[in-house]
Amino acid sequence: MPIYVYKAMDKTGYIVRNRVEDVSKNALIKKLKSNQLEPIEIVKLNGRRNKANRNKKNIKNIDDILKNVNSGELVHPTQKKRARFGGLFHQKKITSRDVVVFTQNFYLLKKADFNNIHALNTIIQSTENDKLRDVLEDILAGVESGENMYTTMEYYPEIFPYIYVNMIRVGELSGSLTNSLQQAVKYLEESEALRTKLRKILVPNLIQFFGLLIMLLIGTLVAIPFIQKVFDQVGTKETLPKITIWFEGVVNNAMTYWYIPVAVIAIMVVTILWYIRTPKGKYRFDYFKYTMPIFGKLIYALDFSRFIRAVLLNIRNGVRIQDALEVSKNVANNYVMLSVIESAINNILVGQSWIEPFEKSGFASKMEIEMLKIGMQTDLAEMMQKLLDYMDADIDNIMENIMKALPEVVYVFVGIVLIFFVLVVLVPLIQIYMGTFLFSAYGY
Numbered sequence: 001m002p003i004y005v006y007k008a009m010d011k012t013g014y015i016v017r018n019r020v021e022d023v024s025k026n027a028l029i030k031k032l033k034s035n036q037l038e039p040i041e042i043v044k045l046n047g048r049r050n051k052a053n054r055n056k057k058n059i060k061n062i063d064d065i066l067k068n069v070n071s072g073e074l075v076h077p078t079q080k081k082r083a084r085f086g087g088l089f090h091q092k093k094i095t096s097r098d099v100v101v102f103t104q105n106f107y108l109l110k111k112a113d114f115n116n117i118h119a120l121n122t123i124i125q126s127t128e129n130d131k132l133r134d135v136l137e138d139i140l141a142g143v144e145s146g147e148n149m150y151t152t153m154e155y156y157p158e159i160f161p162y163i164y165v166n167m168i169r170v171g172e173l174s175g176s177l178t179n180s181l182q183q184a185v186k187y188l189e190e191s192e193a194l195r196t197k198l199r200k201i202l203v204p205n206l207i208q209f210f211g212l213l214i215m216l217l218i219g220t221l222v223a224i225p226f227i228q229k230v231f232d233q234v235g236t237k238e239t240l241p242k243i244t245i246w247f248e249g250v251v252n253n254a255m256t257y258w259y260i261p262v263a264v265i266a267i268m269v270v271t272i273l274w275y276i277r278t279p280k281g282k283y284r285f286d287y288f289k290y291t292m293p294i295f296g297k298l299i300y301a302l303d304f305s306r307f308i309r310a311v312l313l314n315i316r317n318g319v320r321i322q323d324a325l326e327v328s329k330n331v332a333n334n335y336v337m338l339s340v341i342e343s344a345i346n347n348i349l350v351g352q353s354w355i356e357p358f359e360k361s362g363f364a365s366k367m368e369i370e371m372l373k374i375g376m377q378t379d380l381a382e383m384m385q386k387l388l389d390y391m392d393a394d395i396d397n398i399m400e401n402i403m404k405a406l407p408e409v410v411y412v413f414v415g416i417v418l419i420f421f422v423l424v425v426l427v428p429l430i431q432i433y434m435g436t437f438l439f440s441a442y443g444y
Contacts, residue, residue, distance in 0.1 A: 008037040024141040107181035166330040176313040205410040219425035283335040
């Protein structure tokens with residue numbers, strides 16, 4: 001087994017260093033955490049232990065660990081902050097771009113017939129991000145011990161998204177890791193491109209929206225009382241607009257009894273979060289994702305496209321359609337899609353069409369269903385490839401329509417706030433500026 005030198009901190013703040021033997025870096029991390037030790041650094045040694053040390057018993061619990069610790073290497077808690085903050089300054093955050101670069105490099109090396117261990121070793125040597133290098137070394141340790149890559153990636157959901165991990169899983173189980181890596185690169189790049197487009201549309205409009213909202217609230221709390229005070233002092237018969245008086249009352253009540261709306265909102269948020277974590281709530285929330293305005297059609301198209309692409313990978317490697325569906329369902333994280341796939345698998349078991357559940361769901365288009373049916377009668381792999389080409393074009397069209405419709409939706413909300421601002425704040429200010437209230441004050 002590989003040999004590791006680790007540095008960890010216990011609950012009292014002492015730094016513990018030791019040299020141990022374990023299956024993989026990930027297994028050692030879990031073992032340390034189970035023994036109330038927080039790993040700080042774990043380094044794998046390339047050399048083998050000498051014959052005298054080979055039969056030494058592996059360290060399994062905290063008592064054995066502490067017995068083998070050199071007390072001269074313990075660090076006092078006063079040095080804990082220095083070690084902690086020093087590590088923070090030297091370690092960079094792992095960004096989505098880092099994951100894209102890693103996946104691209106790994107895909108190119110696999111395309112050049114590198115095996116997984118050779119490819120990972122090559123990438124680790126050229127990786128500048130220390131945190132990412134540690135994660136890749138952990139993945140490498142798992143591969144060297146006979147595990148699949150995806151099993152280690154599952155321990156890092158904050159780095160590798162769920163769909164990404166399951167793309168790698170499908171590739172490893174179907175024997176088409178190179179193609180899965182290519183799809184993973186495309187998925188990451190498309191996701192980043194979509195986020196960038198949404199940010200360009202939403203951020204400026206949201207800034208404008210909240211800017212107007214803040215001006216509306218400040219105007220209501222500051223300008224309106226001042227104008228009312230002027231009216232009272234000169235004794236005019238003119239009054240503020242009814243909408244201004246009403247909105248001022250709403251804002252004042254909200255300021256006085258702020259804890260009521262805050263409590264109501266908090267209860268609603270907690271209730272919704274609890275509900276969508278239940279199986280029934282999760283299913284209904286996932287159903288809403290596919291039926292929601294603007295984005296629903298795009299979300300389904302992306303999920304269905306990834307699923308068909310995964311099925312195609314398996315079929316091209318000689319996997320039966322039933323097994324291909326079983327393996328490929330892991331790329332779906334939506335309960336509605338998973339239920340449809342499960343129904344498709346059950347249909348095969350009872351001798352019925354696996355396409356029927358997708359048709360009955362009502363989410364897939366007539367064109368997509370017909371192409372799958374024709375593929376079952378001719379060449380399924382070839383027809384699935386044509387279906388994917390069609391779906392890619394359809395997804396591009398959907399995204400283009402969203403980018404056109406989204407600004408219009410945002411402008412509606414901005415327009416509503418702007419109208420309120422004009423009626424509630426600007427109209428009274430115009431009254432003051434024009435001075436018409438003075439005629440009423442002097443009996444004219």
